[in-house]
Amino acid sequence: MNQRWRLIALWLLPVGVALFFGWQILGNGGGSSLAQGSPTVAPRNAAVARMTYGRFLDYVDAGRVTAVDIFDGGRTAVVEASDPDLDNRVQRLRVDLPGLAPELINSLKDKGISFDIHPAKAAPPLLGILGNLAFPLLLIGSLILLARRSSNMPGGPGQAMQFGKTKARFAMEAETGVKFDDVAGVEEAKQDLQEVVTFLKTPERFTSVGAKIPRGVLLVGPPGTGKTLLAKAIAGEAGVPFFSLSGSEFVEMFVGVGASRVRDLFKRAKENSPCLIFIDEIDAVGRQRGAGIGGGNDEREQTLNQLLTEMDGFEGNSGIIIIAATNRADVLDSALMRPGRFDRQVMVDAPDIKGRISILKVHSRNKKLGEDVSLEAVARRTPGFTGADLANLLNEAAILTARRRKEATGNAEIDDAVDRIIAGMEGKPLTDGRSKRLIAYHEVGHALVGTLVKQHDPVQKVTLIPRGQAQGLTWFSPDEDQMLVSRSQLRARIMGALGGRAAEAVVFGHAEVTTGAGGDIQQVASMARQMVTRFGMSDLGPMSLEAGNQEVFLGRDLMTRSEMSDSIASRIDDAVRKIVQSCYTDTLALVNANRDCMDRVVELLIEKESLDGEEFVALVSEFTEVPIKERFTPVLGAS
Ligand code: ADP
């Protein structure tokens, strides 16, 4: 309440000042004629320019006056006149009149000018005085109010003192309504967490045999994999309240605020036990103390210390379990992971194909899917998608269905939604011309090399319809969820990525290659470098030649990179270049050898705009005699 009054007073102060001065100007600035019967009804706009009476009559004769308002018993008028020098813009001018002359009224009538006479209204003098006094009084009043309120506060007028307490930044849900059934594709995590539900529901079972109930569980996994959802499901299954807040909300500008929030949170939780506290993004507070550039951050460390103190403070069987989520377990302070704190870690990874199928099932429960839709095929097309991505995918497909006024979501909608999520919105097709030809060759280059190199994933679609940043696109579908990628597969991918540039160079010449291959080349560089530095796939041998995690700032491994000697660094560069060069040579040869086939496919692609994988493979095998997939195996000796 205090807070609210102080705010109102603070607001009234400037408003009062502004109104007071505004009033003064209105009251006194109206000019001599207006001041006579003070206070009088002012002309509609007290700040208009003036015009002489003679000029006014000229204007009336010239037909430039459009409207006249007469005030003060005929002593003043506000005239609207158009100005031919200014594109006939209408001006408002004030004129002092000699009085209400009937001739003037008549000539206004003759000219058809609209006019109005406003009677002078004298306000009662007392009201006038009160009116003049009202704002100064208000001003003084609000000053007094402000002074009184501030002096009552222990901390004086400083608002900063209020931050930690008044803003309750954590949310509480008495019932989350989420059940384990709503979370799919993370079976191991669910099994691990089932135990936590039992702890919350029947703690006696554990305490009676002398077991200590764990206090904290850390969920580790990339964004969108369902960590928040899992935490809610635990609370939902156990039927306990769910307190949640995000680590980044702990960290404020003022030292000590985060710590006081932690205290508040635990106090509320204890009042509501048994319950579950969920701390999202715990890495925002829980990073290693004293690490990174510029040393520590006082506020964060205090907050973290408070969190650790609170976790140590409550008894193991007080019925509160803390679940924290992060995607960077490696940067967390080791004190957080000690026994009695977040000593259990549960990995929540992006789902595999079976997981994706079951997540799709969960999210299609409330959607109408056509008979022809196979969730398995959708899951196959979406490796690397997280639960959140899949939920989004089905929603996009449903939106497309509604837009196309269909009864049920079909394969077409789902395919379009996948394309859109991966590559962005569809653009307008290009008009035929040289650049469309070039893009067609570029894309067919990718697709052809991808098809002809044995270890490459099969082509799924080639299209010249722009999407997002790309002018044309070639999609490949990985056969299965691959955990391990072989050296020849990596080389095949590099060749596929270089296929676009190679086709441009073969068909249009080295001088005409375009910037369109920029993205491909970046990918190639990163794949080749990783082959050398991470996977030991070069003549440098099986050595790890890079810092484990490349943390750019605030990390703890900041300095390790510079330990590498210059000679190693240049040998890495050499090895990378060698891989890329030999792949490019092979790709150029492959494209050259299949030039006829490429020309024919490009003609068809330009005609049809899109070719799906089967069409493409059928075409290619028509033009090349050797069965596809037996054509080319990369020679590994080169790198
Ligand atoms: P995280 O906290 O890991 O970033 P969320 O739990 O916030 O991810 O997930 C966001 C949304 O994505 C959820 O509300 C849910 O609709 C969907 N989702 C994510 N993972 C799953 C899953 N494993 N099963 C079902 N839905 C999921």
Ligand code: MG
């Ligand atoms: Mg989350």
Ligand code: ZN
């Ligand atoms: Zn490309």
